[in-house]
Amino acid sequence: MSKQGKNKKKIAKIFGFIGLFLAVVVLVFGGMAFYSYNNSLNYKRGDGKEIDFSIEEGDTISSIGKELEKYKLINSKFFFNFYAKNNNLDKVKVGKYQLNSNMTMAEILKILNGSPNSKKISITFLPGGTIKNAKNVLVKAGFSSEEVDSALAKDYSGKFKTLFSGKPKNVDNEGYFWGETHNFEKGVTVQEIVERFFADFEKKIEEKQLVKKYASHNLSLYQGITLASIVQKESLGNLEDMKKIAGVFYNRLKANMTLGSDVTYQYIADKNKLDRDVNLESPYNLRIKKGLTPTPIATPGVNALEAVANPEKHDYLFFLSGDDDITYFAKTDAQHQQNIKNHCQKKCQII
Known part of the structure; x- marks a missing residue:
């Protein structure tokens, strides 16, 4: 065989070895990738815990994968994204879900692409909210208007003696639906829900020693909550501003002036479906009536309660x-x- 022929055979042999090596590399890495992918598909955290998971407007499949990985519900956001997109499961829906740590990636994606499966209901009341707002939240959660109206109108003063101390018997529970979010098991009653929020409020009153602090300003707890509800609606939520606003109201009360508040006549006009009128004849119109409104006009948040307890002196x-x-x-x-x-x-x- 000629020297040139020997060289060609040698080169062919080298390329053969390179090809074989590359094939082995591909098989090895392919096998590792397949193993990792298969492992991710079957991954379960395994402790059986229920985890509340929310998808909000604007969340992407990538951001959701990152969040699931953080909760250790999946072990690879990369394979999660890959599986979702290749199985047309990347059209997840906004909502609240209850996931379980024993679910596989496929099971999680199936849930996130369907209707929220939570066995719980989430109820949120906000500072500055009214009875009307609370009713809307509860009806939207699936309760009947009749059950909601009955529960919201019930007298709870026997169970929450501190919270409702000083509250007149003939008025509704405006001002008491504490701003918070709680999750409840399905089957819960509206009464049980509102009692949870009342318990929150009573605990906050006791923690902040509001009965004692309001008394130092010659206010009962009910009057303090009422004034705090006005401060809440007159402010943008900043504690320092709220303290100054509370100081203004105390100064006006001391000077025997009206509080001059617009939100009070607006509240009663809206509640009674009347035109808003600065001269509306009502004990709630503190543009023309002295003192406080007969009831709170909303639920005060913790900053408003604090502001009335510790107003700025000026x-x-x-x-x-x-x-x-x-x-x-x-x-x-x-x-x-x-x-x-x-x-x-x-x-x-x-x-």
């Missing part, structure tokens, strides 16, 4: 929320009118 008698969402305070009506002119050309036109 000489301000007026305040307004400007068009820039900054609260402006004034000591005289002239200063207040200037604040309106400078900072409140839109908001102050709202009746």
Whole structure:
């Protein structure tokens, strides 16, 4: 055989070895990838725990995979994304789900692509909310209007003696639906739900020693909650602003002035389906009536309750929320009118 022929045979042999090596590499890595993929498909955390999981508007299959990996419900967000997209399971739906750590990736994706399967219901009441808001939340959760109305109107003063101390018997439970989110097992009654929120509120009152602190300002607990509800609705939620606003109201009460609050007549007008009128004849219209409203006008949050318990001491008698969402305070009506002119050309036109 010629030298050239020997070289060609040698080169062919080298390429044969390279090809074989590459084939082995491909098989090895392919096998490892298949093993990892198969392992991910069958992965289960295995402790049998129920986990509440939410998908919100804007969440992507990648972000969901990352979150599931964080909870250790899957062991690879990469394979989760790959499996979802290749099996047309990446059209997950917004909602609350209850997942189990014994579920496989495929089982999780099947649930996330269907209807939320939670065995629990989530109830959220917000600070500043009213009885009307609470009813809407509960009806939306699947309870009948009749059951909701009955539970919301019930007298709970026997069970929550501190919370309802000083509350007149002939008024509704406005102001008591504590702002919080709780999950309940399906089958729970509306009464059990509202009692959970009342328990939260009573615990907060006791923790913050509000009965004692309101008494130092010559207010009963019920009056303190009522004033805090007005502060809640008049503010943007900032604690320091709320303390200043509470200080304004205390100064006006001490000066035998009306509180001058717009949110109070707006509340009763809306509740009774009347036109909002600054001259509305009602004990809730604190533009023209002195003292506090007969009842709270909303549920105060913890900042509003704190503000009424620990108001800022100052000489301000007026305040307004400007068009820039900054609260402006004034000591005289002239200063207040200037604040309106400078900072409140839109908001102050709202009746």
